[in-house]
Amino acid sequence: MKAYVFPGQGAQFSGMGKSLYDLSPMAKQLFHQADEVLGYSLSKVMFEGSDEELKQTRITQPAIFAHSAITYLVATDIEQPTAVAGHSLGEFSALVAAGALDFPSALRLVAERAEAMQEATDATEGTMAAVLGLDDSMIEEACAAIEEVVVPANYNTNGQLVISGSVAGVEKASKILTDLGARRVVALPVGGAFHSPLMQPAQDRLKAAIEEARFRPPACEIYQNVDAQPSTDPDQIKEKLIAQLTSPVRWTQTVANMQAAGLTDFVEVGGKGKILAGLIRKVDRALNVEQLG
Template structure:
C-alpha cells in the first residue's frame, strides 16, 4: 500500500514550483489562479524571492501548500491508499485526497497563516528542537517547568524517535532547554520561528480558523487521512473538520502517524512537495519501508 505524505512549513526554497509552471499547462493555470485568490503575486516570490521573503508566514504556508498540491495534480492515476501531512501539510493532504477544493484549501491556508501571525504578535513565543531524549522525558521536563514557573511549554512536534520540538513562552522554552540538557539531551536549540505553534498560545488563531473551517464545504476523501491530532485515520467529514480545528493548539503526532500507517499496511511513502524532510523522518521511524519523492 502506498501512503502520500505532504510537508509543512520549513520545506520552502527559492525557485520552488518554477519548473512545474513552465512545463505543465494544468500546473500553470493553478498557479495563476492562486495569484488571483491571494491578491498578490505569490508565484513571483516562489520562483525568484529571497529566503527572507519566503520565510514570511503569509508567504511560506501558501507557497508550500501550492507546490505540494499542484505537484499532486500532475501525478497520473493518483490513487493513494492513505495520506497524511505534517502540520500545514495536512491541508495539502486534504486537497490531494479530494476532501477540500483547491480554492477552499488555499483560502483556509491563507487564513491560517494570517491568524497564526496575529497570535504570534499577541504573545511573543518560540519553539526549540530537542535531540536524543525519549518522548516521555521531554513531556516530563515540560510538565515540571510549567508546574514550577507557570510558563507555557509543551511537546509540539513528535517528528521521529529522538527528535522532538517543544513550544511555549520564550521564558518557559529557555528554561526547558536548560533542563533538557541536564536530563541528557544531545541538543536543545531554540529555533528561528515566529511563535509557539502547536501550543495553547495559538488559541486566538484556533478560534479564528475554527470559524473559517466551519463555513467551508468538505467532502469525503478518496482514502483515509491520518490526522496530526490523534495520528489515527479519518474519512468522516465532521471528524476531519474537528481535528483540523484542534490542530493549531495540539501537538503534531508525526511519529505515531507513520507507525499507524505502517501497522495498517503502508509499505511505501511518497513525499509530495518541496524537499525531502519527511522521507528522512519516515526512514528514522520505520527503516523497513520504501520512501520516494514525486
C-alpha cells in the same frame, strides 16, 4: 499500498514551482488561480522571491501548500493513494490529494491560517526548540512540571521532539532537558510558539473559516496530526483540523500507525530537501520513501 505525505513549514525554497509552471499548462492554470484567490502574485514570490521573503509566515504557508498540492494534482502517473497525511500545514495538501477539499477552498483556509498564526505571534512572543536524543516521556514530564507555557509540539521521529511555548518556558525547559541528558537542544529560528496554547487566538479565528468551508468525504483515509488516527468523516476531519493549531503534531505516531495498517511505501510530495523522508526512515529503516517533485 501507497501513502502520500506532504511537508509543512521549512519546505520552502526560492524558485519553488517554477519548473512546474514552465512545463505543465495545468500547473500554470492552477498558479494563476492561486494568484486570483489570494489577490496578489504568490507565483511571482515563489519563483523570484528571496529566502527572506519566503520565510514570512503569510507567504510561506500558501507557497508550500500551493507547491505540494499542484505537484500532486498535475502528476500524470499518480497511483491512487491508500492513505494520505501531512505534517502540520501539510495536512491541507493531504486533504486536497484525498479529494476532501478542492484546491481554491484549501488555499483560502491556508491563507486564513497563516494570517491568524502571524497575528497570534505578533501579539505574544513565543519560540520553539528541538530536543534530540531523549525519551518522549521524559520531555513530557519536564514540560508539565514548568509553570511557564511550554509543551511538546512536534513528535517528529524517534529521538526528536520539538517543544513550543513562551520564551521563558522554552529556555527553562531547554536547560532542564540538557541536564536530563538530551544529546542536543537546538533553538529554532521561528517567531512563534506553534502548536502550543499560545496559538489559541489563531485557532479561534480559523475555526469559523473551517466550519464554513465545504468538506467532502475523502477518497481515502487521512491520518491527522491531532491523534495520528485515520479519518474519513468530514465533520470529524474539520474538528481535528481546528484542534491542530494548539495540539502537537504526532508525526512519529502517524508513521507507526500507517505502518501497522500495512502501509510500507510512502511518497513525499513537494519538500525539496526530502524533509519527511528522513523522519519516516528514522521511525523504521525498512520503510520505502520516494520523492515526487
